[in-house]
Amino acid sequence: MTTTPHNAEFFDGGSAMARLAHVRVEGHALVIVQTGAPDVHWPLKNVEMVFGGKPGQALRLKLHGDHGSRLTLPEGSAADAVVAAAPSLLSGHKRRFWKGVGISVAVVLGIGVAGYATLAVTPQALARFIPDDVVNSFADGLEKSVIKSSKRCDAPAGQDALNKIARRIVSGTGDPPVFSLRVFDIRQSGSKKLVNAFALPGGRMVFSAGLIENAGSADEVAGVLAHELGHVALRHPEAAIVRVYGLQMLLSLFTAGQGAEGIGNIAGVLAVLQYSRAAEAEADAYAIEVMEKAKVDPKGLQSFFTRLLKKKSGIDTAKKEDDSISLRKRIEPFTDLFSTHPGTDDRIARLKPRAGGTEPAILSATEWRALKAICK
Amino acid sequence: MPPTLFGNQSTGIPPSGAEPVRIEYIPQQGLGVIAITNFLLNLITLSFYRFWAKTRVRRHIWSSVQVNGEPVEYTGTGKELFFGFIIIMVVVFLPLALIATGLAAYFGPESAAVVAFQLVAGLALVTLYGFAIYRARRYRLSRTVWRGIRGALPGSALSYSGKYFGSLLLGPMTLGWSTPAMNLILAEHITNDMRFGNMPFNFSGRSGPLYTRYAVCWFGTMLAYLVIAGFAIALFYSGAFDGLQKAFDAIGSETASSSGSETALVFTIFAAVIVLYLLYVTIRSTIWSFYTARELNVFAQYTRFSGASFEFNATAWSLITLWLGNMALIIFTLGIAQPFVEQRIMRYFVERLSVNGAIDFASIQQSKAELDKRGEGLIDALDLDAF
Numbered sequence: 001m002t003t004t005p006h007n008a009e010f011f012d013g014g015s016a017m018a019r020l021a022h023v024r025v026e027g028h029a030l031v032i033v034q035t036g037a038p039d040v041h042w043p044l045k046n047v048e049m050v051f052g053g054k055p056g057q058a059l060r061l062k063l064h065g066d067h068g069s070r071l072t073l074p075e076g077s078a079a080d081a082v083v084a085a086a087p088s089l090l091s092g093h094k095r096r097f098w099k100g101v102g103i104s105v106a107v108v109l110g111i112g113v114a115g116y117a118t119l120a121v122t123p124q125a126l127a128r129f130i131p132d133d134v135v136n137s138f139a140d141g142l143e144k145s146v147i148k149s150s151k152r153c154d155a156p157a158g159q160d161a162l163n164k165i166a167r168r169i170v171s172g173t174g175d176p177p178v179f180s181l182r183v184f185d186i187r188q189s190g191s192k193k194l195v196n197a198f199a200l201p202g203g204r205m206v207f208s209a210g211l212i213e214n215a216g217s218a219d220e221v222a223g224v225l226a227h228e229l230g231h232v233a234l235r236h237p238e239a240a241i242v243r244v245y246g247l248q249m250l251l252s253l254f255t256a257g258q259g260a261e262g263i264g265n266i267a268g269v270l271a272v273l274q275y276s277r278a279a280e281a282e283a284d285a286y287a288i289e290v291m292e293k294a295k296v297d298p299k300g301l302q303s304f305f306t307r308l309l310k311k312k313s314g315i316d317t318a319k320k321e322d323d324s325i326s327l328r329k330r331i332e333p334f335t336d337l338f339s340t341h342p343g344t345d346d347r348i349a350r351l352k353p354r355a356g357g358t359e360p361a362i363l364s365a366t367e368w369r370a371l372k373a374i375c376k
Numbered sequence: 377m378p379p380t381l382f383g384n385q386s387t388g389i390p391p392s393g394a395e396p397v398r399i400e401y402i403p404q405q406g407l408g409v410i411a412i413t414n415f416l417l418n419l420i421t422l423s424f425y426r427f428w429a430k431t432r433v434r435r436h437i438w439s440s441v442q443v444n445g446e447p448v449e450y451t452g453t454g455k456e457l458f459f460g461f462i463i464i465m466v467v468v469f470l471p472l473a474l475i476a477t478g479l480a481a482y483f484g485p486e487s488a489a490v491v492a493f494q495l496v497a498g499l500a501l502v503t504l505y506g507f508a509i510y511r512a513r514r515y516r517l518s519r520t521v522w523r524g525i526r527g528a529l530p531g532s533a534l535s536y537s538g539k540y541f542g543s544l545l546l547g548p549m550t551l552g553w554s555t556p557a558m559n560l561i562l563a564e565h566i567t568n569d570m571r572f573g574n575m576p577f578n579f580s581g582r583s584g585p586l587y588t589r590y591a592v593c594w595f596g597t598m599l600a601y602l603v604i605a606g607f608a609i610a611l612f613y614s615g616a617f618d619g620l621q622k623a624f625d626a627i628g629s630e631t632a633s634s635s636g637s638e639t640a641l642v643f644t645i646f647a648a649v650i651v652l653y654l655l656y657v658t659i660r661s662t663i664w665s666f667y668t669a670r671e672l673n674v675f676a677q678y679t680r681f682s683g684a685s686f687e688f689n690a691t692a693w694s695l696i697t698l699w700l701g702n703m704a705l706i707i708f709t710l711g712i713a714q715p716f717v718e719q720r721i722m723r724y725f726v727e728r729l730s731v732n733g734a735i736d737f738a739s740i741q742q743s744k745a746e747l748d749k750r751g752e753g754l755i756d757a758l759d760l761d762a763f
Binding site: 011012013014015016017018050051060067068069070096097099100101103104105107108111130131133134245248249 | 417420421422424425427428431432439446447449451453454455458473474477480481482521522523524525526572573737738739740741742747
């Protein structure tokens with residue numbers, strides 16, 4: 001039994017009994033001398049501070065990895081001696097704080113990268129693996145929301161002319177994707193005719209009657225068709241479906257599957273069917289290549305673009321107020337392939353006229369008139 | 377004020393023998409800094425810092441609780457909570473999300489298959505509530521150390537979970553009247569499983585003494601609902617809803633053109649819904665704090681630990697002010713003051729709890745219960761975390 005005066009209180013982690021102890025630093029260890037129990041040696045490098053270290057505060061220590069034993073030194077010379085022997089004790093809290101910050105920041109960055117991969121990289125790669133059933137059910141829904149109750153325009157002579165344009169464009173592809181092409185008299189709110197073309201999943205192309213009526217030549221229609229065929233060939237609509245499901249996966253991950261109906265519906269697809277600038281550029285490049293091979297002048301697409309852009313900006317400034325309200329109007333820009341986002345000028349500039357123009361002409365004057373009358 | 381273990385040295389700590397127990401809350405400096413840094417870090421990490429944030433707050437609050445002059449220590453870490461969350465995400469939530477997404481893709485997002493799956497998955501998650509609560513309690517107890525001895529909850533989370541699910545089913549079936557009896561069963565189960573070191577807590581008693589207060593609150597609530605319903609009906613017949621109906625019609629139709637007054641009306645309706653909801657919650661909480669106070673006091677009375685008994689001094693009014701103060705703190709600081717809310721709750725419990733009788737702490741040995749390496753994943757993921 002030692003008679004050393006105690007300068008600390010020790011809990012050995014075995015029982016809740018408080019033991020008075022004498023503590024001293026000996027080399028690289030803390031030696032805890034208790035009354036009526038064997039001495040305890042704590043290697044200084046494994047000693048951690050629970051609290052204390054500030055003036056006027058007792059110093060509480062524990063041993064790393066030991067969930068029980070605790071040593072408390074009142075403010076004073078013994079505590080000072082321990083801190084002097086192991087100065088890193090005081091920085092332990094800071095280290096722990098920055099570790100937490102580091103891990104959580106890393107997690108967020110990791111999720112960001114994973115999210116980017118889900119939205120930007122994988123959809124294209126996974127697009128070909130979506131079962132036809134899924135593609136078709138989506139296409140049905142999308143078609144309904146695009147066409148609504150519009151009248152189908154299929155005057156036989158007009159449809160023949162359209163098919164002729166399609167055949168001409170297809171002749172420029174090595175391996176054309178499967179697609180269908182139909183015209184509908186789609187109206188905007190206020191029964192204004194919509195000027196647009198859509199590439200829906202499963203190769204379903206829809207042209208609005210307004211587009212045909214606005215076109216100045218068969219070359220223009222052919223250019224739009226080539227562009228849409230680019231989306232179809234590159235599986236952009238299918239990639240949009242993958243993107244919707246990727247987002248939905250994330251959503252339902254945080255809601256334990258309860259958010260499945262959340263965005264996996266038509267509105268969700270519409271929202272992500274807005275092709276990225278990169279996708280539009282890809283479709284343009286495809287169109288340019290195909291037109292080149294089919295000997296169709298890209299100038300048609302260019303002039304169509306320019307005309308549409310002018311018209312659109314005119315409408316936009318005139319009817320700004322009207323634009324902000326209707327749900328339909330809010331969705332339209334997303335599916336609008338000629339939306340006036342920055343970069344449109346670049347796209348137009350990239351469409352160089354073909355030396356010699358379109359040869360031979362795609363449609364005869366009669367066929368062109370028939371196409372214009374496809375809705376009659 | 378720092379813990380001064382040696383302040384009362386003249387009286388000396390008895391080497392053995394029973395001690396009376398004094399439990400107090402001594403606020404420490406630094407919670408404000410924790411609150412602000414936690415808030416900012418949660419913001420920039422999209423809340424992924426929350427595991428470390430919680431840990432910092434608990435360390436602070438735990439250490440402010442002193443039992444016989446000795447501070448309580450929280451030994452949990454943010455990493456343990458984080459991995460608890462990750463495990464649950466991978467084991468429970470990821471498979472559910474994959475199945476839900478797969479079903480939605482194959483059968484359509486509004487198909488019967490998706491609805492059925494969501495129903496089953498939702499029910500399965502509800503059966504996990506009790507499990508989550510029990511496991512979280514176990515983690516917290518095992519990370520609570522006093523005089524070098526930790527708490528423990530070595531029982532079966534599964535059997536508790538069964539009882540909890542039963543209480544959730546019985547509640548609506550009995551219009552709430554099963555609540556006191558079921559709460560007692562749950563408190564009895566979890567308290568009897570609780571240990572400090574190797575020393576168990578004991579809980580025994582009947583739910584009878586809770587029922588008078590329950591009946592008063594139950595009928596009081598019905599009365600409040602009737603008054604509110606009557607008020608709504610009166611409003612309806614006064615024609616106040618006509619404008620509302622028109623507004624909804626206008627929002628519903630696509631071709632409608634928006635006008636300033638319409639937006640204002642929508643905003644007014646939105647604000648009214650929030651105010652009504654807050655009013656509803658306030659009325660409900662006010663009435664039911666009379667019952668909660670009774671339950672807290674009775675359950676404390678039913679609890680024993682190593683020859684000591686407990687007394688809790690909850691009153692309805694103190695619970696109401698606690699609750700209102702917490703709401704105000706959260707609302708007016710946009711949640712930054714959350715740690716202070718937790719401190720208020722802890723303080724409320726510590727300051728109103730007294731221990732009668734003496735405990736021979738020297739005879740209490742360390743818990744042999746195994747320490748989980750991770751914690752609270754389920755309760756975090758299910759968003760049940762109250763503390």
